[in-house]
Amino acid sequence: MTTRGQEFLAQFGDSLSMLRGRVTPDAEMEKVTWFRAGGRADALFQPADEADLSAFLKIVPRSVPITVVGIGSNLLVRDGGIRGFVVRLSAKGFGTARAISETRIEAGAATPDKHVSGVAYDAGIGGFHYFHGIPGGIGGAVRMNAGANGTETAERLIEVRALDRDGEVRTLSNAEMGYSYRHSSAPSDLIFVSALLEGYTEEQKTIRASMDAVREHRESVQPVREKTGGSTFKNPEGTSAWKEIDKAGCRGLMIGAAQMSPMHCNFMINTGSASAHDLELLGETVRARVLENSGIKLEWEIKRLGEFRQHAQVQEFLGQLI
Numbered sequence: 001m002t003t004r005g006q007e008f009l010a011q012f013g014d015s016l017s018m019l020r021g022r023v024t025p026d027a028e029m030e031k032v033t034w035f036r037a038g039g040r041a042d043a044l045f046q047p048a049d050e051a052d053l054s055a056f057l058k059i060v061p062r063s064v065p066i067t068v069v070g071i072g073s074n075l076l077v078r079d080g081g082i083r084g085f086v087v088r089l090s091a092k093g094f095g096t097a098r099a100i101s102e103t104r105i106e107a108g109a110a111t112p113d114k115h116v117s118g119v120a121y122d123a124g125i126g127g128f129h130y131f132h133g134i135p136g137g138i139g140g141a142v143r144m145n146a147g148a149n150g151t152e153t154a155e156r157l158i159e160v161r162a163l164d165r166d167g168e169v170r171t172l173s174n175a176e177m178g179y180s181y182r183h184s185s186a187p188s189d190l191i192f193v194s195a196l197l198e199g200y201t202e203e204q205k206t207i208r209a210s211m212d213a214v215r216e217h218r219e220s221v222q223p224v225r226e227k228t229g230g231s232t233f234k235n236p237e238g239t240s241a242w243k244e245i246d247k248a249g250c251r252g253l254m255i256g257a258a259q260m261s262p263m264h265c266n267f268m269i270n271t272g273s274a275s276a277h278d279l280e281l282l283g284e285t286v287r288a289r290v291l292e293n294s295g296i297k298l299e300w301e302i303k304r305l306g307e308f309r310q311h312a313q314v315q316e317f318l319g320q321l322i
C-alpha cells in the first residue's frame, strides 16, 4: 500500500534525486518536537548545506507548502500532521558557530543557543549568557526573538542570512526583522541559515557567573526536564501569564496526560502520552478560564502547526463569545 508521504513525493518524479540532503516520507513529528506529540509530515527534508537547500527550493513549486522547524522546543504539531514538506536544517551543514572578532559571533541557524553561549564565553564576549538557558537553536531564536534574563535576540542581532521561497539569498538587517516581544514580522517564508550576532567584551569569570546563575535559576523554577514547549502564552501587558493562569485556578490542571506544570504554571507538559489534541485543548481551556476570570485574552507563544485530526478540532477559547 502506498502511504500518503510516498504519494506526495511521487509528484516530483526523480527531480529530488539530485539533492544531497535526506528526504523522509511520512516523517514522525513527535520525534522532532520537545512535546513528543503530534502527527506526521508528508515529507521531511534535511538539506546538506545552503546550496542543497537552495536547489530544493528551486525544484519545489510554490503551490507545495513548506514549513521550517528548528530544534522543536517551541512547537506543537497537531495530530493530523503537516501537509507538504517540513524543512529541518542539519547540524552538519548549519550547526557551527565561531567568534569572528572581539565582539561578534557568526552562527549557523541549526546551532543550539547553548553552544553559542559557550563560544561567547571562550572568546570573552558578554551578552550571550541568556542563551545558556534556552533549549532552541539560532534559527528559532531569530524567528521568535527568543529572550530571557532581561535580554532578547533583537538586542544581539546585526543581520541574518536567509533563503527565500525561490532559493535566493537575502540578507536582513536587524531593523528589517521587525522585532517585537517574541515576534518578528520578517516574511514567514524565509528560511534563516545563519546569523551575525554582537555582544561586548567581558571577563570570562563574569560571563561564567552569569551562565551559572541562569542555569541554577531555571532548574529551580522551570520543569526543564519535562516534555514541554517552554512558555505556553506570552506575558500580557502589565502582568505575567503565569499569575493570570494561577489566579484562574489552572495550576496543575490536567486533560488526559497534558498538564499545566504545578512548578511553573505557564509551562504545559506532556506527563506521559498526551496527544497534541490534549495539549491544545488544555491550552484553550486555560485561555477560556483566564478570559472569564480576569478579562485577559492570553496569546499563544508556542507555535501550533499542521492539521487537526478529523472530528477533533479545538476551538479558540473553546468557542466562547469574545
Ligand SMILES: Cc1cc2nc3c(=O)[nH]c(=O)nc-3n(C[C@H](O)[C@H](O)[C@H](O)COP(=O)(O)OP(=O)(O)OC[C@H]3O[C@@H](n4cnc5c(N)ncnc54)[C@H](O)[C@@H]3O)c2cc1C
Residues within 6 Å of the ligand: 034, 067, 068, 069, 070, 071, 072, 073, 074, 075, 089, 109, 133, 134, 135, 136, 137, 138, 139, 140, 141, 142, 143, 144, 145, 146, 147, 148, 190, 191, 192, 193, 222, 223, 224, 228, 229, 230, 231, 303
Ligand atoms: C524548557 C524550555 C525553556 C524555554 N525557555 C525559553 C526562554 O527563556 N525564552 C524564550 O524565548 N524561549 C524559551 N523556550 C522556547 C524555545 O526554546 C525558543 O522559542 C527557541 O528560540 C525556539 O527555537 P527552536 O530551534 O526550538 O525552534 P522551533 O521550536 O523548532 O520553531 C519555532 C519557530 O521558529 C521557526 N524557525 C525555526 N528555525 C527556523 C529557521 N532556520 N528559519 C526560519 N524559521 C525558523 C519555526 O518555523 C517556528 O515558527 C523554552 C523552551 C523550553 C522547552
